[in-house]
Amino acid sequence: MARFQVRKVAVLGAGVMGAQIAAHLVNCKVPVVLFDLAAKEGPSNGIVIKAIEGLKKLKPAPLGVAEDAALIQAANYDEHLGLLAGCDLVIEAIAERMDWKLALYQKIAPALAAHTIVASNTSGLSITALSAALPESIKPRFCGIHFFNPPRYMALVELINTPTTEAVVLDELESFVTTYLGKSVVRAHDTPNFIANRVGIAGMLATMKEAETYGLSFDVVDDLTGKKLGRASSGTFRTADVVGLDTMAHVIKTLQDNLKDDPFFGSYATPPVLAALLKVGALGQKTGAGFYKKVGKDILRLDPATQAYVPAGGKADDIVARILKKAPAERLKLLRESSNPQAQFLWAILRDSFHYAAVHLADIADNARDVDFAMRWGFGVSQGPFELWQAAGWQQVAGWVKADIDVGKALCSAPLPDWVFDGPVAAHAGVHTPEGSWSASRGSYVPRSTLAVYQRQHFPESVFGAGTVEPLKAGTELFKNAETRVWTLDGEVAILSITAKLHLISPLVVEGLLKGIEIAEAGYKGLVIWSPDDVFSAGANLESLMPVFMKLGAKGIEPEVKKLQDAFLRMRYANVPVVSAMRGIALGGGCELAVYSAKRVAAMETYVGLVEVGVGLVPAGGGLAYIARRAAEMAGAAPVSNWANADIMKFAIDGFTNAAMAKVGTGAIESRKLGYLLWSDVIVPHKDELLGVAITQAKAMFDSGYRPPVRGLFPVAGRSAVATIQGQLANMRDGGFISAHDFHISTLIAQAVCGGDVDAGSLVNEEYVMTLERKAFCSLLEHPKSQERIMGMLSTGKPVRN
Ligand code: NAD
Numbered sequence: 001m002a003r004f005q006v007r008k009v010a011v012l013g014a015g016v017m018g019a020q021i022a023a024h025l026v027n028c029k030v031p032v033v034l035f036d037l038a039a040k041e042g043p044s045n046g047i048v049i050k051a052i053e054g055l056k057k058l059k060p061a062p063l064g065v066a067e068d069a070a071l072i073q074a075a076n077y078d079e080h081l082g083l084l085a086g087c088d089l090v091i092e093a094i095a096e097r098m099d100w101k102l103a104l105y106q107k108i109a110p111a112l113a114a115h116t117i118v119a120s121n122t123s124g125l126s127i128t129a130l131s132a133a134l135p136e137s138i139k140p141r142f143c144g145i146h147f148f149n150p151p152r153y154m155a156l157v158e159l160i161n162t163p164t165t166e167a168v169v170l171d172e173l174e175s176f177v178t179t180y181l182g183k184s185v186v187r188a189h190d191t192p193n194f195i196a197n198r199v200g201i202a203g204m205l206a207t208m209k210e211a212e213t214y215g216l217s218f219d220v221v222d223d224l225t226g227k228k229l230g231r232a233s234s235g236t237f238r239t240a241d242v243v244g245l246d247t248m249a250h251v252i253k254t255l256q257d258n259l260k261d262d263p264f265f266g267s268y269a270t271p272p273v274l275a276a277l278l279k280v281g282a283l284g285q286k287t288g289a290g291f292y293k294k295v296g297k298d299i300l301r302l303d304p305a306t307q308a309y310v311p312a313g314g315k316a317d318d319i320v321a322r323i324l325k326k327a328p329a330e331r332l333k334l335l336r337e338s339s340n341p342q343a344q345f346l347w348a349i350l351r352d353s354f355h356y357a358a359v360h361l362a363d364i365a366d367n368a369r370d371v372d373f374a375m376r377w378g379f380g381v382s383q384g385p386f387e388l389w390q391a392a393g394w395q396q397v398a399g400w401v402k403a404d405i406d407v408g409k410a411l412c413s414a415p416l417p418d419w420v421f422d423g424p425v426a427a428h429a430g431v432h433t434p435e436g437s438w439s440a441s442r443g444s445y446v447p448r449s450t451l452a453v454y455q456r457q458h459f460p461e462s463v464f465g466a467g468t469v470e471p472l473k474a475g476t477e478l479f480k481n482a483e484t485r486v487w488t489l490d491g492e493v494a495i496l497s498i499t500a501k502l503h504l505i506s507p508l509v510v511e512g513l514l515k516g517i518e519i520a521e522a523g524y525k526g527l528v529i530w531s532p533d534d535v536f537s538a539g540a541n542l543e544s545l546m547p548v549f550m551k552l553g554a555k556g557i558e559p560e561v562k563k564l565q566d567a568f569l570r571m572r573y574a575n576v577p578v579v580s581a582m583r584g585i586a587l588g589g590g591c592e593l594a595v596y597s598a599k600r601v602a603a604m605e606t607y608v609g610l611v612e613v614g615v616g617l618v619p620a621g622g623g624l625a626y627i628a629r630r631a632a633e634m635a636g637a638a639p640v641s642n643w644a645n646a647d648i649m650k651f652a653i654d655g656f657t658n659a660a661m662a663k664v665g666t667g668a669i670e671s672r673k674l675g676y677l678l679w680s681d682v683i684v685p686h687k688d689e690l691l692g693v694a695i696t697q698a699k700a701m702f703d704s705g706y707r708p709p710v711r712g713l714f715p716v717a718g719r720s721a722v723a724t725i726q727g728q729l730a731n732m733r734d735g736g737f738i739s740a741h742d743f744h745i746s747t748l749i750a751q752a753v754c755g756g757d758v759d760a761g762s763l764v765n766e767e768y769v770m771t772l773e774r775k776a777f778c779s780l781l782e783h784p785k786s787q788e789r790i791m792g793m794l795s796t797g798k799p800v801r802n
Contacts (some may be wrong), residue, residue: 006030006180010075010087012104014051014134016118017121017149018093021054024152024278026071027604027669028181028685032709033083036304038076045406046213048074051541062152064604064669070124077104082113083746089176091145093121101125102133109135111719117169119145124198124254131162140166146194147183148378149243155604175453182685184461186374191364192258193251196378198364199357201251202264206352206411207236208271208411214345218291218301222343223666224348228316228324232380237291237301241273241284245303249278260723263414264356272673273304290339311746317342328392338689350388351401356427357385358416369437369448372463386437387464387634390430395421404640419443432465445679457688458489459532471532472497484512486519499532503622505561505589517574526698526706527574529597530581530691536606537590538619540564542790544562554778560651561620561777564589565770568622573708577701581694582606583687583727587664591676592621596700596709597627600681601694608671609664613745616786619659624752625769627655630675631753632714649717649724649760656753660746714764716755725750741785741802748776 004441007040010021014036039046052074056066059495063069075083084090094100101120112118118138119131127144134142144160157177160169166392174185187196211221232239240248255268262268270278277283277290283288293300295311315325316366320342327717357371365371372384389397398420404410419425419440428445431438436445454460462468472485473496479486483500496516498509513529520527529536548556553765571578577598585671586594586608594600594608602608609617618624631651657663659675665671668683677683686694726747735745751757752772756766780786785802792800 004088004176006176006797008033010035010085010090012036012090012108013094013121014048015095016282017147017151018091019051019055020058020062020151021091021093021121022052022072022787025179027064027152027667030140030180031073031392031522032071032730033073033075033087033337034540035077036079038078042405044076044079048076060150060153061666062150064667065633065673065694066626067454068669081108083114084108084111084116088142089173090116090118091121096122096124098125099183100701101130104623105130106140109138110405113406114159115141116144117141117173118469119173121147124193124251126192127160128162131164139167140162142192143170143173144188144194144390144658145177146188148196150248152424154380155182156182156196157181157185158188158196158275158374158378159185160188160190160194162190171451174451176684178453179689182461182687184331184373184686185226185378186370186377187366188370188374189364190367192254194374195365195646196374198255198360199353199371199375201248201255202267203235203353204240204248205252205267205348205350206356207273208274209267209411210352211236212271212273214341214350216273216342216345217303217314219312219619220316220342221345222317223314224320224346228321229346229380231626241290241292242554243284244286245274245277245283245290249274251300251535254362263359263412265413268312269548270771272415273302274309276304277302282460286750293377303404308542316616319343320346328388329396332392332397332400334420347472348409349403354389354397354401355386355390355410355412355414358420359414362417362436366441367439367446369446369463369466372432372437373461375463383464383514388432390432390465393603394431395426404419425488427786430465432463434467437466437699443475447498456692457686458691460688463468464562469696472499479512481508481512483508484516486512486516488524489696492525493523493698494527496767497527497692498529498537500541500601503531503535503565503590504544505593506541506544507563508692509541509563511566514570517522517571517576517578520576520578521574525702526577526579526598528579528581528691528694528698529593530694534605534687535661536580536582536584537584537593539588539590543794549781552782557781558774558778561774562770564621564776565625565767568592568765569770572598573711574598577698577706579694581690582608582668583690585664586671587611588619589621592619592623592626595676596622597628598706599697600677601690602668602671602677602681602683603687603690604683604685605687606668607664607666607672608668609674610659610664610676611662611664613662613742613749614789615793616745616783616789616802617747617780618752618773618799620770620773622766622770624659624749624773627659627753628652628716628764629766630712631655631717635715648715649721649754652717652721652753653725656746656750659747659753711765713765716758716764716769717753717763718755718758718760718762720760721754722747722750722756725754739802741783744783745780745786752776 008031011018012035014034022032022034036047038044052069054074055069056392129140131354143165146158148156150155177183218237222238226233281290281403299312301312303310335343368386372387375381375384436447439446458473475487475489477487485497488494516527579599580594580597581601583603588611610623612619631648634651635648657721665674671677684690729743729746732738789800
């Protein structure tokens with residue numbers, strides 16, 4: 001079978017979703033043409049051009065870097081249908097109207113290539129009904145592809161087939177969406193609102209209803225149903241404001257229009273408070289008012305009794321917050337037994353979610369894992385309803401839910417399905433087992449997908465009860481100390497995992513790194529630095545240096561800093577490649593760890609920067625030596641013998657600015673623009689493929705005859721560049737933009753990246769610049785204003801401006 005190739009994608013509809021999907025395709029290096037209606041006035045592509053402009057300003061940023069908006073090709077249906085012939089995938093994301101969508105499909109059908117997959121991003125319309133109107137030739141290649149807003153950041157994509165969709169189409173799409181777009185796929189049945197919005201919005205409606213029953217205000221509900229409950233930090237009402245109350249109303253209407261026979265139909269009524277807000281056009285964040293309103297710096301909440309906005313900030317009762325920290329079984333028991341209205345409310349919404357999920361499982365999803373994943377990836381919960389239920393004790397919770405249904409406390413009187421109490425689920429005490437997750441429609445446990453794409457994931461995200469091996473206990477252990485583990489999965493590549501809090505780099509981490517390199521050089525093809533959570537490293541562990549500093553002052557610290565620099569040089573010049581597999585933050589020392597690796601493999605959401613100035617210090621783990629060397633490399637863009645073809649100063653100033661302003665990339669793509677990733681590095685869309693790709697890279701480098709870089713000299717920009725930078729800094733200081741201490745720190749950074757008091761073009765080595773870094777770092781440690789910044793950060797976590 002020929003491989004499914006996506007050379008180009010057409011996105012139809014440049015609205016909220018279409019434009020952002022196009023942006024994400026660009027992030028993932030997929031060429032994209034974005035269509036909308038031809039504008040009635042002005043340039044014919046006016047609608048699309050405006051949407052593309054809008055992408056540059058939207059927050060959170062849909063694009064890796066704003067200038068990439070230029071890569072989206074604009075088109076309209078009147079003039080450019082011919083472009084569709086070159087597209088292997090068409091994603092339709094126009095307004096949610098069946099008649100409009102059908103008319104568009106008729107219009108584009110003749111222009112499509114024979115192999116093209118056509119997929120609708122509809123959130124509420126029936127995919128099968130949409131398919132029915134398609135020409136026969138397209139039907140086998142038509143399906144639903146439901147992204148979540150914002151598509152760059154929300155992991156979930158639901159794929160929905162129709163009775164006429166060819167099986168291979170969904171397999172191909174699932175593989176593409178996973179590896180190339182980094183999304184996590186759940187296959188949904190073609191039922192109203194599919195899985196995540198069905199369960200999620202029903203849950204929000206239930207929450208609104210129970211909040212009224214228990215007399216809780218929106219701010220208290222949000223505090224209770226946010227992070228404390230393991231859900232998205234915006235809780236319930238603020239989430240609705242962010243999504244847009246009109247969008248939410250749309251999803252609710254789909255429930256109301258299509259689910260008349262659903263036993264929960266009664267709970268799909270629009271809550272009066274929501275109806276009132278919709279009526280006055282208060283649609284949430286986009287109109288400036290909804291359940292909340294921001295006035296100046298203050299957040300106000302709506303008081304439904306008076307319809308006035310009053311100060312917000314209500315929080316969960318301490319006792320309830322404490323209960324929420326307990327393990328699931330005890331947590332649910334205490335909530336249920338407590339007489340505190342907040343606790344009763346929480347038990348009620350959890351009960352409703354278990355009840356709802358169990359009653360609908362057979363209808364809306366193939367199995368319970370799909371429901372739990374849909375809720376994790378689409379609604380940002382840490383555990384879906386089934387896994388929480390199972391973790392809290394299946395039978396016990398089932399009994400409690402049944403008791404509430406029996407006495408009429410639940411949302412409806414529909415009983416829990418028989419499979420909850422009898423047969424395999426009862427015997428296994430849950431829906432998730434190592435063999436698979438329960439399928440109520442098939443009456444059996446269903447294993448995970450065997451699609452080849454999942455072989456790329458060594459440790460795929462998994463649900464509670466699935467019995468998956470934890471990465472930090474997997475493979476063969478080669479070395480371990482309190483903050484690192486060196487291990488191997490395949491006997492070919494060694495892996496260093498940092499287990500310290502925030503993966504802060506301490507002497508123990510340095511020990512693990514050196515050990516890892518030694519082990520890898522002796523018998524492996526390379527060393528991959530990877531940890532199973534979403535932090536690469538938040539930097540050097542300043543606290544671990546405190547005792548030495550107290551005893552010996554900055555003099556005692558200097559040798560410690562040198563050890564770190566030496567370790568990074570050891571890594572750079574190791575005889576096997578060290579590959580940093582990055583995800584989440586890589587700041588300060590974490591950034592330095594990455595840039596001294598032979599290669600970086602970074603998940604799309606990786607945030608890299610040298611942020612030391614925030615604590616009144618300068619990068620001193622080789623960060624500035626890296627900038628100095630890179631400036632020379634970029635200026636020369638050629639081997640050592642050919643230095644200084646171009647002006648080093650320009651590149652040195654760019655690097656200087658990034659460090660002096662503590663710039664952090666807002667993703668891997670921007671981090672690359674800042675120079676902390678190279679074009680030869682790999683950006684990996686799917687987080688669960690990161691380790692596999694890093695191992696592959698390490699092996700390929702070794703197998704290609706890897707040698708470390710040659711230690712050599714490179715030219716620096718010298719004292720004249722320092723003077724230029726200082727001139728600009730003085731203007732900023734005199735204009736009141738930076739403080740005298742900022743000026744001082746920035747000057748030290750400039751001196752290091754330009755090589756200090758030497759002529760332009762002087763040749764230096766890395767150790768020389770590292771000495772400048774070290775001296776600057778230690779002098780600042782003794783500076784009272786830097787000490788104030790460090791203490792402030794350690795005690796409050798916030799930067800001190802002085
Ligand atoms: P939108 O209103 O922002 O954009 C709709 C686009 O469709 C506009 O650019 C408009 O010019 C175009 N359009 C309108 N009438 C048309 C017609 N007759 N023919 C061709 N194009 C036409 O909508 P959106 O929020 O981006 O939603 C688009 C689709 O994505 C809908 O099916 C929606 O259900 C779905 N969806 C939306 C969200 C969300 O949060 N907004 C999330 C997931 C899925």
